[in-house]
Amino acid sequence: MNPTDRPLAIAGLGKVQRRIISTSAAIATGQSRNPYRTSRTRCLFFQPFCQSRDRKAGGSSLSGPRLTSSSAMVSQARQQIHRLLEYLLEFISNKPKAFLVIMPKSRLPRAPIGWNRRQFLTWGLAGLGASTLGLWGWQRSRTAALPLTPSPPVLPDSDAPFNPMTILRAFDRGVLKQENGQIIREFQVMAQSSVIPLNAALSFVSWNLNGRVPGPTLRATEGDRVRIIFHNNAGHPHSLHFHGIHPADMDGVKPVRHGKTMIYEFEAQPYGVHPYHCHIAPVTRHISKGLYGLLIVDPKAGRPPADEMVLVMGGYDPNDDGQNELYAFNGIPNYFRDYPIPIYQHQRVRLYLLNMIEYDPAVTFHIHANLFQVFRTGHTLTPDEETDVITMGTAERHILEFAYPYPGRYMFHPHQDAIAEHGCMGLFEVVPREHQSMT
Numbered sequence: 001m002n003p004t005d006r007p008l009a010i011a012g013l014g015k016v017q018r019r020i021i022s023t024s025a026a027i028a029t030g031q032s033r034n035p036y037r038t039s040r041t042r043c044l045f046f047q048p049f050c051q052s053r054d055r056k057a058g059g060s061s062l063s064g065p066r067l068t069s070s071s072a073m074v075s076q077a078r079q080q081i082h083r084l085l086e087y088l089l090e091f092i093s094n095k096p097k098a099f100l101v102i103m104p105k106s107r108l109p110r111a112p113i114g115w116n117r118r119q120f121l122t123w124g125l126a127g128l129g130a131s132t133l134g135l136w137g138w139q140r141s142r143t144a145a146l147p148l149t150p151s152p153p154v155l156p157d158s159d160a161p162f163n164p165m166t167i168l169r170a171f172d173r174g175v176l177k178q179e180n181g182q183i184i185r186e187f188q189v190m191a192q193s194s195v196i197p198l199n200a201a202l203s204f205v206s207w208n209l210n211g212r213v214p215g216p217t218l219r220a221t222e223g224d225r226v227r228i229i230f231h232n233n234a235g236h237p238h239s240l241h242f243h244g245i246h247p248a249d250m251d252g253v254k255p256v257r258h259g260k261t262m263i264y265e266f267e268a269q270p271y272g273v274h275p276y277h278c279h280i281a282p283v284t285r286h287i288s289k290g291l292y293g294l295l296i297v298d299p300k301a302g303r304p305p306a307d308e309m310v311l312v313m314g315g316y317d318p319n320d321d322g323q324n325e326l327y328a329f330n331g332i333p334n335y336f337r338d339y340p341i342p343i344y345q346h347q348r349v350r351l352y353l354l355n356m357i358e359y360d361p362a363v364t365f366h367i368h369a370n371l372f373q374v375f376r377t378g379h380t381l382t383p384d385e386e387t388d389v390i391t392m393g394t395a396e397r398h399i400l401e402f403a404y405p406y407p408g409r410y411m412f413h414p415h416q417d418a419i420a421e422h423g424c425m426g427l428f429e430v431v432p433r434e435h436q437s438m439t
């Protein structure tokens with residue numbers, strides 16, 4: 001055998017490994033069953049690596065006379081092998097070439113003391129396989145995270161028990177359980193009381209769910225059996241009333257006393273964006289104290305990829321006069337005015353927007369310098385309209401989708417400017433695409 005015919009990839013392996021690869025390639029091309037007569041085949045298989053070696057060794061390249069004399073069968077087999085190789089490499093990684101490190105025999109690292117060469121190669125190959133799989137998973141996760149959401153900003157320490165920026169993109173998909181052959185998506189929700197600093201001068205005793213206002217954004221897929229285990233750890237009777245379709249005994253209008261637990265269980269339907277809230281009288285007070293949130297029911301087919309986020313508009317009545325003195329997106333007045341929401345230029349944003357402001361019959365929502373598509377109640381897969389301001393009564397909610405073509409800062413707020421000026425004000429920070437990094 002001409003030594004220049006031996007690909008570097010094979011030269012780096014032991015005899016057994018060489019034989020396996022050679023035989024596989026030979027059988028694939030139908031050229032030979034004898035591994036030692038398949039040097040050309042191996043070169044086809046490892047074409048990119050043979051070429052450089054052949055040139056270095058003064059041998060002919062793959063486009064030289066040896067191959068031009070090959071039959072059409074070889075050419076066809078070569079394409080098949082390359083397709084197979086591409087498939088395997090794609091499986092290993094989205095950047096396959098990075099994984100093929102071809103090392104000549106002389107450059108193989110020495111085996112550790114006490115290991116023979118066979119052990120070293122065996123464990124080395126096993127390690128390479130494990131590393132490759134790990135890297136593959138890592139690569140996939142990085143790739144999946146890449147195009148949608150910029151890194152969150154570094155936020156200052158706060159006395160608040162929750163962070164509106166975290167609430168923005170936090171989705172609680174519950175815990176999947178199997179009972180009697182049925183899959184159940186189980187959530188834990190606890191009513192409690194927490195002090196929220198509404199601004200530098202004013203703290204407010206909120207009644208809330210899981211220590212945050214709004215409560216957790218529960219997420220399921222249409223048809224899921226959902227179970228919400230509701231504990232009342234607050235001082236007053238409360239309940240969870242879900243919008244959507246469910247039986248009467250799951251409607252959440254009966255009080256759950258302090259220290260008691262109620263289990264709400266129903267089929268998540270229909271797909272859409274459904275608010276939930278306490279329904280104990282006076283409902284205005286229980287809601288304005290903070291007992292509300294969203295249940296997102298995804299359509300079975302899903303929606304296209306987007307930077308998904310939740311904004312819930314709420315009002316606060318700290319002096320109990322039946323009027324709101326302050327307003328907020330995601331619980332803390334003016335938070336997104338002071339800490340803008342980073343989004344990517346040209347990236348589609350899918351905003352799950354809910355108005356839970358009591359005492360004011362309706363508010364609008366407006367974004368600057370752009371239009372958004374409206375998917376009313378989230379209960380449609382095609383937009384109902386395109387506008388830049390939409391009116392929403394209490395408990396009304398929609399999916400809004402948009403993408404900003406220009407970088408910069410843009411306001412969003414209700415167009416009742418008195419409400420915007422009392423806390424319901426935010427900014428998008430549109431980050432240029434060239435600043436997108438793998439984080």
Ligand SMILES: [Cu+2]
Pocket residue numbers: 237238239278279280286291
């Ligand atoms: Cu309540």
